Amino acid sequence: MAAALVVSAPASGVGKTTLTLALARAWRNRGLNVQCFKSGPDYIDPAFHAAATGRASVNVDSWAMDSATISHLISRGADADVVLAEGSMGLFDGVAARGVSGTGATADIAEMLGWPVVLVIDPSGQAQTAAAIAAGLRDYRAGVRLAGVVLNRIASPRHEDLVRRALNDAGIAVFGALPRHAEISLPKRHLGLVQAEEQAEIGKLIQEAARFVSEHVDLDAVLQSAASWSPQPVVNGLNVTPPGQRIALARDAAFSFVYPHMLEAWRAAGAEISTFSPLADEEPDASADVCWLPGGYPELHAGKIAANRRFRSGLRAFAETRPVHGECGGYMVLGAALTDADGIRHEMTGLLGLETSFAKRRMHLGYRLAALAAPMPGHKVGAGLRGHEFHYSTILAQPDTPLAVVHDATGAVIAETGSRRGHATGTFFHLIAEDR
Structure with a gap:
């Protein structure tokens, strides 16, 4: 006890x-x-x-x-x-x-x-x-x-x-x-x-x-x-589907916002996770079948990310044949450009057309319920996903196919729909659980 x-x-x-x-x-x-x-x-x-x-x-x-x-x-x-x-x-x-x-x-x-x-x-x-x-x-x-x-x-x-x-x-x-x-x-x-x-x-x-x-x-x-x-016996476990069998996960000071229960659920379902550091100019593991860029603080490291050619070219090559997904900060890095707090525009990976600005700051905070209008790694069209959004960046352009219809906790439709282009997908919300 x-x-x-x-x-x-x-x-x-x-x-x-x-x-x-x-x-x-x-x-x-x-x-x-x-x-x-x-x-x-x-x-x-x-x-x-x-x-x-x-x-x-x-x-x-x-x-x-x-x-x-x-x-x-x-x-x-x-x-x-x-x-x-x-x-x-x-x-x-x-x-x-x-x-x-x-x-x-x-x-x-x-x-x-x-x-x-x-x-x-x-x-x-x-x-x-x-x-x-x-x-x-x-x-x-x-x-x-x-x-x-x-x-x-x-x-x-x-x-x-x-x-x-x-x-x-x-x-x-x-x-x-x-x-x-x-x-x-x-x-x-x-x-x-x-x-x-x-x-x-x-x-x-x-x-x-x-x-x-x-x-x-x-x-x-x-x-x-x-x-x-003392814990009671539990019949059902975590309701989370891994995005792939072998997952290349970005992990460093710019990409650190990962819910521990998500990683545990992926591993419990048999997935293998290999990490790489975009800030160290590393590219995703070539043997992985999916790449996942979590959120974090890319707005504080935008210049370094823009200068890391090996990471950017490696990620683009990976996305030619396999899915890449970004959450919040990861989504911003998959986009075309990120403007930092000083108003300097930095070129990102360009896998999506998203452009964001940290110079034009406005808080976005709240729970999100998404119905996928297009597939993303681990989830089919129509899947219901529950997550949370918290960032200060403003969307300057979001030209790609919307990934989902996204509602806040009151049921209101929000503009941060996420994006899909080719094998690349991204959302501003961080996935917490799937709707059963």
């Missing part, structure tokens, strides 16, 4: 990731096996989880995944002593229309699994009102149980005392209070935190966070508030 908890907050930017990493490492330092998960469509946090625990973390998503898939994914925590699911945004934040098993809210996962919630509360600029917010979250949905709170960014002992008294009066346990501590701030960029693999000092930062949280949070009380959990 594992001790299971969800770490959530009233909003983004309050400290969920830092607390999750600190708790995970602190318990690991005590000799416990800790398994983390991420609620919602996030590529970056699971890599931090793995750095903290030494175990791979995966996403669970109530909008895109059914309960059987979620149960299958969390079963990897069967041999753990502690299981932590980190939430996204605020506890009840999701989309307006229900998806497969919920709205994508962290509360869906907490209720579905029966795991109590540890709230991170940042009472900056307030005192007793923090207790009113915590009490409101506790009482908002009957199936979601609040274990207690950790206060973050406390200004002074007097401030802490005021907030603690109010929470105690509301019957809400306070596990600890964290003063401001700049040394454990995680660096950010436009799509979220700077990736764990790009931070040479990430191990030291997590260790410092664990030390700091251990000093200010009652770790034993947090564990005692957890649910006792």
